[in-house]
Amino acid sequence: MAGSSSKFHQIDETLTLIPTLPNDLSALILSFIPFTFHGRLKSTCKSWRNFYSSKTPLSIRHAHLPLSSLSHLLCLFPEDPSLSSPYLFDPTHLAWAPLPPMPINPHVYSLSNFASLAIGPELYVLGGSLFDTRSFPMDRPVASAAVFRYDLAVGVWVQLAPMITPRGSHAAVAVEEGRGRIVVAGGGSRHAMFGAAGTRVDVAEVYDVEKDEWTSLADLPGSRAGCVGFCVGSGRELWVMGGYGEARTINGVLPVDEHYKDVVVLELENGGGGGGGGVEQGRWREIGDMWGNEERARLGKVVVIDDEGEKNLPKVFMLDGNDIFRYNMASNRWFKESTVPRKAQDGSQFGFVALQGELHVISLLQGVELSAIRRSRHRRRGTVLFMQIYDPRNKSWRSLVTRTPFQFPLDFRTAVMCTIRV
Template sequence: MSTGEAGLGNQQNPSLIPGLPDEIALECLVRVPYRFHSEIKSVCRRWRNLLMHPSFYRERQRTGTAEQLVCLVQALTTSAEPTIELAVEGNDEQQQDKRQTRRGHCPPIYGVSVYNLSMDTWHQLMLNRANGNGVPIFSHCVALPLSGKLVLLGGWNPDTLDSVPDVYVYDFIRGGGWRRAAPMSMGRSFFACAAVGPSTVYVAGGHDNQKNALRSAEMYDADAAEWQALPPMAEERDECKGFSCDDDGRFWAVSGYGTESQGRFKSDAECYDPALGSWSKVEEVWPFQSASPRAITATAGGRWWFVSGGGESRGVMEYDMKEKHWKALTSILDSGMRSSPCVTTLRGARGDHDKVFVMDSDGGKLNDGVDSDRHRGFVFMPDWESSTTGTGNGNSNGKWIQLHTPTNFSGFAYSASSLLI
């Protein structure tokens, strides 16, 4: 970190820590765990200014002290289902005889869970909307790592189940909780989205309130807090998967299906190049017609990883954009994994290799024999040498690590994103 970036070396400012050179004091402060940052911001104005500057968090990454956060749009778990009383007509005796109760399933309440991989801790970022608690169902979360922001987009209104255009932003650096941002041009859900560059989020496809698949696309500039329309894609793409590759800055919308072909996933993708301002179609990149592409995530070197627990694609598959083909990277962890788990790439720091975070059902049974809907977290660590040279056998090119997942963070996860802070 340069001294000018964070006001270090300013002769009018007191030392960061009395008795220590600022360079040594900075080495101490970057090692303070993130959970204490809100408290140490209140120590003095200079500490506050330092910890609210992005360069401080870049220094944490440079020194290897940054913490890996995984953000999940996740159904909140409850200890019991609601009981709904059914009113019946008739006299008191008839009512007494006929009154009944049933176990009712209300729409789930979603929140944003944060798993700190570095500290092995979980917490929730609750959002209180103007018309209720919880985040929109099936909303997407997209992290902007360089600015330390998390953007929450679209999904369903929990009460009406209509698609919403709502956008919320959480700033991990400046704090202050969630703020409502400029909405998308229309309500949409099950769309492709991804961060491209330091402050931009791209959105494309999905469906509207009438379940019509969409071609439209738009771009959100988190710094300017405004949306800009993009040219529409060539085809409708509901349930497409979006991601970007750091090496070229392009945005991908993979597979999806049209209004009249629900559930039959396309084999192609469309790619938006900001430099050209246009989309191009890429044929034959998705060979799994019956599998949703939601479990794709992009990694370094122009690779896509697809994690699947079922069908012909069972295991971790890798797509090399240069070679334009899929190969088996490793076998799946166990038979309990679903066919379409929630995944995100964990970017490596200080030269470390990328890993993949996976959140999925445990596929187990409760004590009474009922299927368990408890979800658990994993990290998949590939064998990068075998993956790069192609010397692996498809069954041992990496290892799985199961994470401690408390019961109250074991709900279904729809979207995930990660950042170093």
């Protein structure tokens, strides 16, 4: 233990963490408590408050636990994160932990369609569409270029360098966690309150975490928003699929989205950066359409399970209605994987996220007929979520129920979700 004591240099040696135990051993014990309980433990005593307010607990966890043993948490943004707290959910311990709202800009409100992702213990919120009281007319949504980062180790939001091009409803991907790069592609100014209104862009950019700067990449082949992205081959390629282009008017009445069916790939030289060379601009190539004209109109909700095994090929899944499809990269086609066991009775939307190698299909309790959990104690306060969990390795389903700490119901059409490992 003495050999590793240098990793715990942030511990105040004048304070005792656990009586009768050395501080380095006490730090190990306290750090291995699941992250979602750290906030509650701060009130135990002064030494614990100082300890859990430092970077030490997460540093110890990442130094001593393999990636698979770290807590894989769901980060849920129910509403505008500058007005309402985002929340972390630990599915293993059924524990919720609130995060503070983002710094408020008094001139903007109703942020939606932003992207969120994590690199290590840091959570990023990128862009989105909102209303700006400094613009005219004030009821017209505009795209945001703002980027915020929340460091779970110290519990602080900071505003970073803005994107070159403002955008919401865009693809956003961490190129590779160890290299500190984020790529964004497509997007526009469409807001959740409106139909097919808003702009579309074809711009792609890359963010260097260490330098806090954005660099332009090659433009997408066509302006599109609502697209999905993921990396292949340790960040050597960025795949972007689906989305919608400029809206067209049918019979002069309502604008209707023109949906993309294709997949395009951006080649990132030098394996997506690293070695001090950064991410250099590559070129886009077209893979082709994912389905025919009669198969489906649009892309459903897509999540990705990273595969650290052979070829580093991610597993890509789509929730379309009540069915889950798996994407085959070789054939550029979707194949049905499974069906959600219990469907939402009122046709409401599902949330869809990948956690710990499993697919979580999330709905409100009142939208699911399940007599075993329809009890009054689940309805006293807060929103109750019903999670149906699919394991693609053994093709099995299980479920869990959790009551949220917030009072208002969730709208899965506008809520933003991502995951983070701590």
